[in-house]
Amino acid sequence: MKFDINVDKCVGAGVCAIAAPEVFDQNDDDGIIVVLDPNPPLEQAQLVHDAATRCPAAVITNVQL
Amino acid sequence: MSRSGGMDAKVVIVGASAGGVSAAEALRARGHTGPIELIGAEKHAPYDRPPLSKQLLKGELLASDVALRASTHLRDLNVAERFGVAATALNTKARTVTLADGTNTDYDRVIIATGVSARQLPIRNSVGGVHTLRTLDEAVALQSAIADAKRVVVVGGGFLGTEIAAAAVALGVDVVLAGKASTLLEGALGATVGEQVAGLHTSRGVELMTGPAATVHQLRVKDGQVTGVEFRSGEFVQADLVILAVGSEPAVDWLRSSSLSLTDGVDCSSDCSAGEGIYAVGDVARWHNPLFNVSMRIEHRTNATDQAIHVAERILNGDTTAYAPVPYFWSDQFDVKIQAHGYLRGHDEVKVIEGSLDDGRMIAIYRTGGTLTGVVAVGAAKALRQWRGHVATKMDWHDAISLS
Incomplete structure (x- = not known):
């Protein structure tokens, strides 16, 4: 599966890393999104969908299976 | 009409901000196939609120930049949008929501996500130069008022007041920030951290007034236009713009005729249900969080989405699992x-x-x-x-x- 991210909109909340820790992480200081796996396996689909929904800045879009 | 929950239930979501939109998304992401109706009082497509007191006020984002989702997103999810029409009543027996245009829509499950509105002072409506900030329209109006202002009094030392003061002073306006607690953000962060925030504001040129003496006594008005604020201390501060950031009220007036309990927001059980087939999420919802063993109502952006996902799961699973989050918030100060x-x-x-x-x-x-x-x-x-x-x-x- 795949998705798009818009790093410029990231507010560093880190909810993506909490929702889908195998796919997303944060920078140490400002907490900006780091993508660990740009093409995660399908088992991660719901977690990635939820990360997109939970993100308070709509950074993760276009989530596709 | 099916009164059951499950994948084909008709879900009516009242409130089209972060909580309402997230509930619709979370239902679809979990395979819900029934009709979903999303009702919003404002005419705008769903937009995000945190930028209103941050990037939008500073001019870094435009009104068109704060949309929550791409314009076709909800239609792609087969969510029926009814924007610009407020809900006016909930009939829990007939299971209907009445709208401002006089129509009713029935539901198997209803999610209340109507949020809060800015608390006003009684004098406000008749006076020019007095603003509150909650909606996109209010933010746009406030931004242009700040651009024209020379001296601003921001009333309220909480997150909204401090963020507005930080944005306004960055735009080159003289700013007086008045909070009646002993220091900024005292209620939210405690005095120790609050004093550091106050130090930051002072160092950036915000003039602070704190403590009980900084309570507003009345606004001074001339020819329908505000000219300043009289404080309880007797002090008068001249201003051509006054911004009230004195808290918020849960938007529950439309529920007064229903049987729901509305102590401070919609009173919910630990699973966020408020009655048969009724749930509440976001700023408007009060529930008992078992993790902290506290009844809470959380006005944080990420809680709206987390609570919406929780409620979507309860609707689809038909269980009563408690909502026990660790709340999160952020605030931009300069x-x-x-x-x-x-x-x-x-x-x-x-x-x-x-x-x-x-x-x-x-x-x-x-x-x-x-x-x-x-x-x-x-x-x-x-x-x-x-x-x-x-x-x-x-x-x-x-x-x-x-x-x-």
Whole structure:
């Protein structure tokens, strides 16, 4: 599966890393999104969908299976 | 009409901001196939509120930049949008929602996500130059008012007031910030961290008034236009723009004729249900959070989405699992981003375990009773997340101290 991210909109909340820790992480200081796996396996689909929904800045879009 | 829950239930969501939109998304992401109706009082497509007091006020984002989702997103999810029409009543027996245009829509499940509105002072409606900030329209109006203003009084030393003051002073306007607590953000973060925030504001040129004497006595008005604020101390502060950031009221007026309990928001059980087939999410929802054993109503952006996902799961699973989150919020004060996890209100102790706001890196932990209940940090995102884990497991305070 795949998705798009818009790093410029990231507010560093880190909810993506909490929702889908195998796919997303944060920078140490400002907490900006780091993508660990740009093409995660399908088992991660719901977690990635939820990360997109939970993100308070709509950074993760276009989530596709 | 099917009265059952499950995948084909008709879900009516009242309130089309972060909570309402997230509920629709979460239902579809979990395979819900029934009709979903999303009702919003404002004519705008769903938009995001945190930028209103941050980037939008500073002119870094336009009104068109704060949409929550791409314009076709909800239609792609087969969600029926009814924007620009407020709900006016809930009939829990007939299971209908009445709308301002006089029509009714029936539901199997209804999700209340109507949020809060800005608290007003009684004098406000008749006076020019007095603003509140909650909606996009209010934010756009406020932005142009700040651009034309020479001297601004911001009333309220909470997150909204401090963020507005920071944005306004950055735009080159003289700003007086009046909060009736002993320091800024005292209720939210405690005095120790609040004083650091106050120091930041002073160093950037905001003139602070704090303590009970900074309570507004009345607005001074001439020819229908505000000319300043009289404070309880007797002090008069001249201003051509007054911004009221004095808290909010849950938007529950439309529910007064229903049987729901509305003590402070919609009273919910721990699973966020408020009656047969009725749920509430976001700023409007009061529920008992078993993790902190506290009845809470949380006006934080990420809680709206987390609670919406929780309710979507309850609707689809048909169970009553309790909602037990670690609340999270952030606030932008000038170039400093303050982040917090936990439930800080009513805490017994704050301990700054690293740095300070001036250093650009700070971590403070919070104790309630004998337990770690919260953490606040600046410039320490990863450490913050580790501390969040300790809050989630209710770490003993002594263990937390020995870690720090």
